[in-house]
Amino acid sequence: MYAKKLLFEDLSSIKFKMRTTPYHFNLLSDEERLSAFFEAIKEKCNGTVYDIGSGCGILSIFASFYSDFVYAVEINPDSAKTAKYNTKLFKNISLINADAREMVFKDKADFIICEMLDTALIDEEQVPVINSILKNLKDSGEIIPKGIINGAEAVNMDSNHICYDDSFAGSNLNHEIISNFVIYNEVNFNMKIDEDVEAIIEFKISKKGIMTGIKITTLSLLTENIICGPTEMFNPPLLIPIPKINVDIRDRVKIKLSYKMGGGLDSIRTKIEGIS
Ligand SMILES: C[S@@+](CC[C@H](N)C(=O)[O-])C[C@H]1O[C@@H](n2cnc3c(N)ncnc32)[C@H](O)[C@@H]1O
The missing domain is CATH 2.70.160.11 (Hnrnp arginine n-methyltransferase1)
Incomplete structure (x- = not known):
């Protein structure tokens, strides 16, 4: 596990060093969203974490400071490639380019981060994806967001x-x-x-x-x-x-x-x- 010393102020320097797609650049610019996820991950994550729909990898990077191992799963090949670059120095992140609904995981998760949210969850795959990966969550495990x-x-x-x-x-x-x-x-x-x-x-x-x-x-x-x-x-x-x-x-x-x-x-x- 990495030292627990990441502060939200450190984010600016992480963000500036990251490669992004235009869509993920906008997501990264939304500090209200990002700081809320940062606080949630800091408060909760430990053990084995899945970051489902990892985009450019920012939430996986947050989680890597507080967890033993992070499996980051991203369906889009370009985003996955970007995330692979962004997370290459983090030895406890494994970046997987796949549809999360078809993944077979080696270890069950203590925490699943799944940020594929949209208004009322109508237009994104958050609910079908969660329904299909819930079997990989330990009985004591939790999902962020709740x-x-x-x-x-x-x-x-x-x-x-x-x-x-x-x-x-x-x-x-x-x-x-x-x-x-x-x-x-x-x-x-x-x-x-x-x-x-x-x-x-x-x-x-x-x-x-x-x-x-x-x-x-x-x-x-x-x-x-x-x-x-x-x-x-x-x-x-x-x-x-x-x-x-x-x-x-x-x-x-x-x-x-x-x-x-x-x-x-x-x-x-x-x-x-x-x-x-
Ligand atoms: C709203 S973005 C969030 C990105 C990142 N988690 C963040 O917070 O910055 C959702 C991501 O989920 C990915 N995604 C959508 N369906 C997926 C699936 N079935 N399996 C894996 N990734 C998926 C999209 O390609 C997109 O990058």
Whole structure:
């Protein structure tokens, strides 16, 4: 095991020495995301760790300071090559270019880091990948992140197609929130997960006007103590249009929302169930 002396301030020098793809460069620039993962890994990791979807290898490097051995698995050949370069001086990291769902691991993991998150886990493979590698986690083992919480709000939005909320990136606000925030779904990664989500969400309208969509916000629980996101590069809220409804203060609007986690944005369906 390496000496436990890595500080978050040391990250800047590590990051500057790393090779990245343009996508992973943006991920590395998101200090809020990175510092939250750093704290979670520092708090939790020891023993044998898998870093699934390792990208350019930054989370594997964090984990290598606190663990005996890190298996880093990355599906994309270019990213895997970059990660191999970035981790070459770390003797306790093995970089594997493979689909994590098809991996056969020699040792069971004490910790699995799996950062393939996206808003509500719809468009990335986090859930199918976790479902297939859970058998490789020791009974006492844990996953970082631990899970997510999804909430929704009624909105009056500009777009008539599904889009991410880019107001995070400093553009003009493209929607107005007109209801309370309703938590409709929680996902715990330490157990087999049903990939199909179906929820009836009841919104209490707080502003007279037009409801044209719903906004989904995902909070990621990295550990019991660390909640992260949304940030600019990490799960920006998702705006989903519905047919226009006129609403008044204190109306209650019920919407059925369904999708498949890992099934892509095309799997999203909404239905207006009623207004009272
Ligand atoms: C959101 S990026 C995160 C990268 C890195 N963990 C980080 O935090 O900077 C997710 C990574 O997972 C990889 N990935 C997606 N599906 C995968 C799979 N089935 N097996 C292995 N890697 C996968 C992608 O290629 C991408 O590099």
